[in-house]
Amino acid sequence: MTIREQTQEIQARTLSKYASLSQNSLGRERPVEDCPLRTPYARDRDRILHCKSFRRLMHKTQVFLSPEGDHYRTRLTHTLEVSQIARTIAVALRLNEELTEAIALGHDLGHTPFGHAGERALAQVCPHGFSHAQQSVRVVERIENDGAGLNLTWEVRNGIGCHSYSNPSPEGRARTLEGRAVYFADKIAYLNHDLEDALRAKVLTQDDIPWTIKYALGRTKSQRITALITSLVENSGEDVGMDKATAEAFAQFNSFMYEAVYLNPVAKGEEGKAEEVVKSLYRHFAEHPQELPDEYQAIYEREDAARAACDYISGMSDRYAVATYERLFVPRPWEIY
Template identity: 75%
Template sequence: MTIREQTQKIQRETLSQYACLSDHSRGREYSQEECPIRTCFARDRDRIIHCKSFRRLMHKTQVFLSPEGDHYRTRLTHTLEVNQIAKTLAVALRLNEELTEAIALGHDLGHTPFGHAGERALRDVCPHGFRHSEQSVRVVEKIENDGRGLNLTWEVRNGIGCHSYSNPSPEGKAKTWEGQIVYFADKIAYLNHDIDDALRGEILQEEDIPWEIKYSLGRTKSQRITTLIKSIIDSSKTQVMMDDQAARAFDQLNSFMYEAVYRNPVAKSEEGKAIGVVKSLYEYYVQHPQEMPQEYRRIIETSDVPRAVCDYISGMSDRFAVTTYERLYVPRSWGY
């Protein structure tokens, strides 16, 4: 037996009946010879970690635009925290860790520069619309690897596309338990680390957090995350879920964060400028598509200019978007 086959045998013998076994995968869009060492999901995880879109996450906004300080979250650190929480759930529920990791690490590959402000800007101007979960799937299917994509398994692509199914989505809930725990891990991660960043940025004070949330979930980030994780582990008997008390407190925390942080005029003071940058770049490249890199000009041949421009801009890091905007629109000093 190869190492991969030994791993698959261990999975069959030890994982839950609700786990997605790697040797039961629906497969890839294009068939490939199996790796003798890694399972198909481990191979997907590695492809995501080594792709360009993953590296760019380190320079993409999570909540605070270009924050001063080394300890604020970026889209990459958010992804790593989602992965850690999702893996904790996968181990406890005896689900497939490799599939869980691949979905968690790839879930935000299609996110725009400037966080959700950039997402709203592209949704406003692009006739195809824009949702970052759908774009993440597009990245791994159509954009990475010079347009050939990463050729990931169906289960990983499904989990990535369904990680934010609270928004209207034709896919709805992920078909695997691994995909569903990433959905919860994403929200557990961002609500709690955004509190941490908001406290650091003095957008929030500890006493601002409602007493009911502290009573139900805990006073610290660690306590809240532990409470929510334990609730999912204890409640997920035939479906992935939280108990009623934790779910109510979680919804209350979500509502509180939207009012106190996500719509806070201080925290969002630069969002108008960010939206202006994204929309201006979109307008420019729709009129000058020949100035985009070859890998995006190639998209025009199979789709259209707006689709190619949307793909190009959504892949930009914050600083590259700002630098490009300055090059195109800000006058430079004349010298001779």
């Protein structure tokens, strides 16, 4: 037996009956020879970790645009925190940790520069619409590897595409429990680390946090994350979910963050400018697709200018978007010798 086959045999014996086994995967769009060392899900995790889109997350906004300070979250640090929380849930529930990690690491690959401000801007101007979850799937299927994609398994792509459903209807939820664990891990991570960043930025104080949240979930980030994970572990089986009281406190936490941080004019004061940068870039490249880099020129030829411009801009880091905007729209002084 190969190392991979031994690993798969161990997983079949030790994981929950609700876990997704890689030997039962629905497979890839293009069949590949099995790796002798890694399971298909471990292989997907590695492909995501080594792709260009993953590295660009380092310079993409989480909530605060270009914050001054080394300790604020970026889209990359958010992704790593989601991965850690999701893996904790998966291990406790005896789900497939490799599948969980692959989904978590890939869930935000298609996120725009400037966080949700960039996402809103592209959704408004692109005729195809825009969703960062679906764009993340597009990245791994159609954009990475010069258009060849990463050729990931169906379960990983499904989990990535369903990680941010707002209406938890059956058709909108991940088909695997590992994907549903990532859905909760994403929310647990961003609510808690965005609150910590808001406190550091003095957008909020500890006194602003409703006492009901402190009472139900805890006063510190660690206490809240532990309470939420514990509820998931103790109340999941055929599905992943929390007890009613914790779920209500979690929903209240989410509402509080939207009102106090995500819609706060102090925290979001620069978003109007960010949206205009994204819209201006989109209009320019949609009207001048011949200026797109070669890999996006290929998308233009296969599909259309709107899709190519949207793919290019959504892949930009914050600073690259600003630099491109300045190059295109900000006059440069004459050089007189």
